[in-house]
Amino acid sequence: xxxxxxxxxxxxxxxxxxxxxxxxxxxxxxxxxxxxxxxxxxxxxxxxxxxxxxxxxxxxxxxxxxxxxxxxxxxxxxxxxxxxxxxxxxxxxxxxxxxxxxxxxxxxxxxxxxxxxxxxxxxxx
Numbered sequence: 001x002x003x004x005x006x007x008x009x010x011x012x013x014x015x016x017x018x019x020x021x022x023x024x025x026x027x028x029x030x031x032x033x034x035x036x037x038x039x040x041x042x043x044x045x046x047x048x049x050x051x052x053x054x055x056x057x058x059x060x061x062x063x064x065x066x067x068x069x070x071x072x073x074x075x076x077x078x079x080x081x082x083x084x085x086x087x088x089x090x091x092x093x094x095x096x097x098x099x100x101x102x103x104x105x106x107x108x109x110x111x112x113x114x115x116x117x118x119x120x121x122x123x124x125x
Contacts, residue, residue, distance in 0.1 A: 002026060002114040004096050009119030012086055016123070020081040022096030022116055029077040030054070032113075033099040035106055036070060036081045038092035038121075045095065049081060050106035059106045064090075086123045093118040 003025040012018055020036070033053050039045040049070035050059040058070055067086075072079040079096060097112035104111040 002028070002032070002098050004098060004114055004116035006094065006096050006116045006119040009094060009121045011122045011124065013125050014087060014123055016086050017082070017084045018086065018121060020083065020094055020096075020119060020121075022079045022081075024077045024079075024098065026077075030074040031100065033102070033106065034070075034072060034079040035097045035099060035112060036079075036094060037097060037109065038090075038094045039118075040092040043092075045109055047107045047109075048094070050099075051079065083121070086121075088123050088125075091121060091123050093120050 004022055006020060006022045008018060008020040030053055035050040036048040037045050038048050047061050048064055049068055051070045051072050055072050067084050069082040095118045096116045098114040099112045
């Protein structure tokens with residue numbers, strides 16, 4: 001079992017920024033690709049961003065390209081999501097997830113083996 005804990009959510013005005021963090025338990029963090037997903041009320045959980053286990057490859061949903069940046073610090077067992085130029089439609093619970101299999105898509109929920117509890121991001125004026 002891998003435990004993931006997100007932090008950094010909150011209430012921000014449109015155009016503002018937040019930095020989410022996700023810290024993993026154990027000593028095998030660098031064996032996993034990582035992703036961020038989000039889920040708004042009444043909507044399916046959707047892909048936001050992904051990053052390879054060594055940090056060399058990053059992947060983004062079209063809706064956040066140019067605004068969000070995913071990064072990781074394997075020495076700290078942590079993955080980050082820097083969110084800039086936030087919009088009301090970014091409001092959702094944000095989840096981090098770990099993907100142990102190399103040959104499955106970053107973009108699909110079913111690719112991931114472990115999930116955090118989520119952190120609420122609300123963008124409102």
